[in-house]
Every structure is written in structure tokens, then in C-alpha cells.
Amino acid sequence: MPRRLPLLTFLLLLGCLVISTSHALAADNANPVLQAGAYPANITPPLGEAIVGNWQPIPATHIHDELHARCIVLDDGNTKLAIVVCDNVGIPREVHDAAKKLIEAETGIPADHVLISATHTHSATTARGPYYVIPNEEPTFYQTFLVRRIADGVRCAINQLEPAKIGWGSVEEPSEVFNRRWFVKDGALLANPFGGIDQVRMNPPKGSAALDRPAGPVDPEVSFIAIQSKEGRPIALLANYSLHYVGGVPNGDVSADYFGYFAKFIEQKLNAVDQSPAFVGVLSNGTSGDVNNINFSEKGGKSYARYEKMQEVADKIASKVAAAAAKIEYKEEVTLDAAMTDLTLQVRKPTPEILQHFAEVRARAKAGGKQQHARELIYADRADFLMQSPKTFDVPLQALRIGDLAITAIPFETFTETGLELKARTPFAKSFTIELANGSYGYLPTPEQRRLGGYETWLGTNTVEQDASVKIVAELLKLEDSLLSTK
Numbered sequence: 133m134p135r136r137l138p139l140l141t142f143l144l145l146l147g148c149l150v151i152s153t154s155h156a157l158a159a160d161n162a163n164p165v166l167q168a169g170a171y172p173a174n175i176t177p178p179l180g181e182a183i184v185g186n187w188q189p190i191p192a193t194h195i196h197d198e199l200h201a202r203c204i205v206l207d208d209g210n211t212k213l214a215i216v217v218c219d220n221v222g223i224p225r226e227v228h229d230a231a232k233k234l235i236e237a238e239t240g241i242p243a244d245h246v247l248i249s250a251t252h253t254h255s256a257t258t259a260r261g262p263y264y265v266i267p268n269e270e271p272t273f274y275q276t277f278l279v280r281r282i283a284d285g286v287r288c289a290i291n292q293l294e295p296a297k298i299g300w301g302s303v304e305e306p307s308e309v310f311n312r313r314w315f316v317k318d319g320a321l322l323a324n325p326f327g328g329i330d331q332v333r334m335n336p337p338k339g340s341a342a343l344d345r346p347a348g349p350v351d352p353e354v355s356f357i358a359i360q361s362k363e364g365r366p367i368a369l370l371a372n373y374s375l376h377y378v379g380g381v382p383n384g385d386v387s388a389d390y391f392g393y394f395a396k397f398i399e400q401k402l403n404a405v406d407q408s409p410a411f412v413g414v415l416s417n418g419t420s421g422d423v424n425n426i427n428f429s430e431k432g433g434k435s436y437a438r439y440e441k442m443q444e445v446a447d448k449i450a451s452k453v454a455a456a457a458a459k460i461e462y463k464e465e466v467t468l469d470a471a472m473t474d475l476t477l478q479v480r481k482p483t484p485e486i487l488q489h490f491a492e493v494r495a496r497a498k499a500g501g502k503q504q505h506a507r508e509l510i511y512a513d514r515a516d517f518l519m520q521s522p523k524t525f526d527v528p529l530q531a532l533r534i535g536d537l538a539i540t541a542i543p544f545e546t547f548t549e550t551g552l553e554l555k556a557r558t559p560f561a562k563s564f565t566i567e568l569a570n571g572s573y574g575y576l577p578t579p580e581q582r583r584l585g586g587y588e589t590w591l592g593t594n595t596v597e598q599d600a601s602v603k604i605v606a607e608l609l610k611l612e613d614s615l616l617s618t619k
């Protein structure tokens with residue numbers, strides 16, 4: 133008797149499996165069920181890799197906290213989307229495309245349904261070559277490692293797909309965003325490395341009497357998407373805030389900055405610690421090319437220990453998001469979709485006058501003469517790079533649809549006013565933008581801001597034509613329209 137039971141049980145189970153599989157197949161088309169899975173793939177570099185984000189790269193000598201590619205996969209029964217947010221300052225398109233190619237080959241998720249971005253932590257190691265990526269150059273060790281880990285992270289998230297529900301919302305946190313570009317009354321603050329004078333100054337001296345007014349707005353909104361199992365166990369939460377980064381990291385330390393602390397704190401505040409599978413908190417960067425959290429008009433202010441301020445900011449945002457996530461409506465059925473296009477932009481080239489200026493700068497440096505601007509040799513190199521670059525860049529633009537929410541993706545450090553414009557003009561009920569997504573092409577000032585000058589607009593910091601942001605907004609709105617009209 134005992135020996136026959138297993139066979140009987142097996143047959144019964146098989147019968148159940150056949151029935152439930154055919155149920156599931158039938159459900160796929162007629163009555164789609166949302167599934168979700170998430171996985172934080174570790175992308176911490178070896179010590180010795182070059183930390184970038186400041187003027188000169190420095191070798192990593194300590195890991196303060198591990199870096200991750202935080203992956204979320206959603207499946208509505210017909211379509212899968214993958215969203216990956218990497219702790220990195222900015223990842224070139226070649227690396228994103230290589231990761232997407234692996235993901236498509238190994239999981240079947242089409243490349244245009246995968247959004248990969250960088251948080252813009254300034255304390256991660258470079259995913260570029262020694263300077264920018266030179267086409268056809270052999271990938272570096274860290275690029276190859278990053279590609280493999282991103283693709284593995286998406287596969288692991290797929291392995292953990294389970295029936296889920298999803299909701300979204302937003303809260304405001306105005307106290308941590310300040311526009312960092314200022315009109316100032318002191319001409320000495322406005323010199324640029326091209327031998328000219330700007331109209332605005334990035335990061336002016338704090339509390340200075342020369343400060344007039346900020347040159348642009350801020351966006352206090354923290355948007356978020358919360359994902360739970362059918363029973364209400366938190367699976368993942370993706371937030372989005374338009375703040376450059378926080379910093380306060382000693383030289384040589386590797387850290388995910390406040391993006392890493394947000395992931396940790398939101399997990400605690402949602403009571404999702406030590407779950408299996410692990411909960412994944414994610415903070416993506418919004419449109420923060422011209423916004424940091426230094427209150428320039430304030431004199432003095434609190435002094436912080438290392439890593440203290442980033443924890444304060446992360447805690448503040450995670451608290452607000454956790455409270456808001458408890459009040460939103462969760463849906464078990466949503467339509468997922470994605471669209472992607474390449475936009476051809478003219479590459480900005482140095483004028484003959486600028487080349488002449490830098491020839492003089494180099495001659496003066498060679499003769500041991502004094503520099504006129506502290507960054508002039510750096511910008512001489514950047515001008516050379518743009519001279520050697522192709523005439524145009526094809527930049528990837530993407531929009532994701534999650535029900536009546538849209539996520540737009542821009543491969544630049546985007547000015548906040550561009551993000552605000554996309555939010556105002558979206559044809560969806562709600563939208564937000566993830567910057568430094570699917571590529572990394574420098575800053576994206578609006579045409580008006582570019583005319584004002586300042587660091588973010590300098591040739592080499594900004595690499596594309598003056599109207600780029602206008603063209604990008606128009607193209608993204610078209611992509612959103614196409615997503616709304618398909619279903």
C-alpha cells in the first residue's frame with residue numbers, strides 16, 4: 133500500500149498540473165494576471181578601479197557600502213518590462229546596449245522593453261573607458277562585469293516572478309532641492325574656461341552677498357511605484373526624485389550615496405527586512421542636472437559628519453514615501469507596454485576661436501605660465517574629444533507604460549525644467565522621467581539655459597546641439613501618444 137501511494141499521488145498531481153497549466157494558458161490572453169519579481173545584483177567593483185564624479189579620477193581604496201543594479205521585472209500576461217537602476221555616475225550607451233542584447237537573448241524580453249539607468253552617485257567607479265567611450269574600443273573589465281551582472285539580475289528577477297499588485301503615487305519634499313545655477317553680481321565668479329564671461333554661476337559661494345537669484349526651478353515631487361504580492365507582502369518599490377546626489381564621502385570610498393540608503397530605509401519602513409525573496413527598494417534619479425541640496429542663500433548651516441547628510445535625506449524621503457504607499461490603490465491588472473526610438477542630434481563642435489584659445493592655453497602651460505581659469509586644460513582636452521567625435525549622436529529615447537502611468541527615459545543629465553515640462557504635457561494620468569537612462573551624453577540644458585552659460589552648458593560638459601532638449605521632449609511625447617493609442 134505505501135508503495136502505491138506515491139504513484140497515485142504523482143498521477144493526481146500530474147492531472148492537477150495539466151489542468152492548472154491549461155488554465156494559466158487560457159488566462160494569458162483572456163484575463164491577464166500581473167506578475168512581478170525583483171532582484172538586487174551586486175555590481176561592486178574591485179578596489180583600484182577608478183572612482184569618477186569629480187574633476188580627477190582616483191583609485192577606489194575602500195568599500196563603504198556595496199553597489200547594486202536593482203532590477204524589477206513586471207509581466208502583465210502578454211508583455212514583460214524590465215527596469216534596472218545601477219549605482220553608477222553614468223553608463224555609456226554601448227554598455228546598456230550590450231546588457232540589453234544579453235537580456236533579450238537569454239530571457240526573450242525585447243531590448244526596447246528594458247530601461248536601464250544610472251543613479252548618478254559620484255562615488256562609484258567608471259563604466260566608461262579612461263575618458264569617454266571610443267567606438268570599437270575593447271570593453272574594460274568593469275564594463276564586461278557590469279553587463280553580465282545587469283543581465284543576471286534581470287534573469288534572477290524573472291526567476292522570482294509571482295502574482296502581484298501594483299500602485300503608484302507621489303509626495304512632495306521641497307526641503308532638499310535647490311537650483312544650483314545662480315545669477316550673481318560679481319563678475320569674477322562668472323569667468324569660463326573659454327576666456328569668456330557667463331551670465332550664471334554653478335554652485336556659487338554659499339551665503340555670499342553677490343547672490344542675486346536662482347536661474348531655474350526645482351521639482352519637489354517624489355514619484356513612486358509600489359509592488360506587492362497578492363497577499364500584500366512588499367516585493368519592490370521604485371521612487372524617483374530630482375536631486376543630483378548628496379555626497380559627503382571621503383576620497384577613495386565606494387558608496388551608492390543616498391540612493392543606497394533609500395533602498396535600505398524604505399525596506400525597513402515597509403517592514404520588509406529579511407524577506408525571501410528579498411524586497412528591493414530603488415531610488416532612480418529624476419531630472420536633476422541643475423539641482424542639488426545645498427541651500428545657497430543660507431549662511432553657515434549645520435556641519436555634517438561623513439555619510440551623515442545622505443542618511444538624513446534618504447530617511448526623510450523614505451519616510452514620506454512609505455506613508456504615502458500605505459494609502460494608494462493597488463491593481464492586479466494593468467497594461468504594460470514600451471516604445472523606444474533613436475533621435476539624431478548634432479554634436480557640438482568647438483569654433484575656430486575656441487580652438488585658437490586652447491592652443492594659447494596649452495602654449496602658456498608648456499612655458500610654465502599661470503592659468504587664467506582653473507579648468508582650462510580639462511576643457512582643452514574636451515574640445516579635442518568633440519573635434520574627434522562624429523558629426524551626430526543617435527541618442528536612445530524610451531517611454532514605458534504601466535496602466536495610466538508613463539515613465540520617460542532620457543540619456544542625459546537633464547535640467548529640472550525639462551522634467552517639469554514632460555510632467556505637465558504628458559497624455560497619461562501621471563508621468564515621471566528617469567535621467568541618465570540607456571546612455572550618458574553629458575548635460576542637457578534647455579536652449580534658454582544654454583544661452584546663460586555656466587558649467588552645465590560648457591562645451592564638453594554639454595555635447596549636443598542647442599535645441600536638443602526641445603527635440604527630446606517632442607519625441608518623448610510622441611512615444612507616449614503611441615503607447616496610449618495601441619491598446
Ligand SMILES: [Zn+2]
Pocket residue numbers: 252254376
Ligand atoms: Zn554630477
